[in-house]
Amino acid sequence: HHRLARSLLSAGFARELKPDSEERRRLATLVALPPTTRLRDEERELVWKFRYALTEQPRALTKLLKCVDWSDPREAAHARQVASQWAPAEVGDLLELLGPSFVSAPAWVRQCAVDGLRLRASDEQLVA
Numbered sequence: 001h002h003r004l005a006r007s008l009l010s011a012g013f014a015r016e017l018k019p020d021s022e023e024r025r026r027l028a029t030l031v032a033l034p035p036t037t038r039l040r041d042e043e044r045e046l047v048w049k050f051r052y053a054l055t056e057q058p059r060a061l062t063k064l065l066k067c068v069d070w071s072d073p074r075e076a077a078h079a080r081q082v083a084s085q086w087a088p089a090e091v092g093d094l095l096e097l098l099g100p101s102f103v104s105a106p107a108w109v110r111q112c113a114v115d116g117l118r119l120r121a122s123d124e125q126l127v128a
Contacts, residue, residue: 015052031060035096051082058087062096070104091121
């Protein structure tokens with residue numbers, strides 16, 4: 001069921017999906033959660049479903065990447081494509097991409113974090 005739902009949501013129409021007011025409220029709550037919070041399956045599906053609607057929210061990038069099934073090559077490639085369209089992430093979120101939650105993620109995730117930190121982080125932010 002999970003793979004079928006994900007494959008359907010990877011189709012072109014996923015770009016057109018817009019959350020209703022209740023879904024927007026739930027997404028805002030999820031995006032605001034601390035990095036150590038583990039998302040439940042239904043929360044992960046909600047973030048994945050509306051991934052295109054979230055691309056303008058820098059804090060949502062790490063939440064999206066936590067929803068990816070990295071063992072599925074198509075889903076991983078799709079996540080990379082979507083992440084490349086994301087609004088620039090904040091320093092704290094970039095640091096999260098270097099943490100233990102993303103050990104199994106492909107190297108491009110860590111490279112994205114390193115590149116972003118080079119552009120946006122001050123020395124003080126990196127040593128704090």
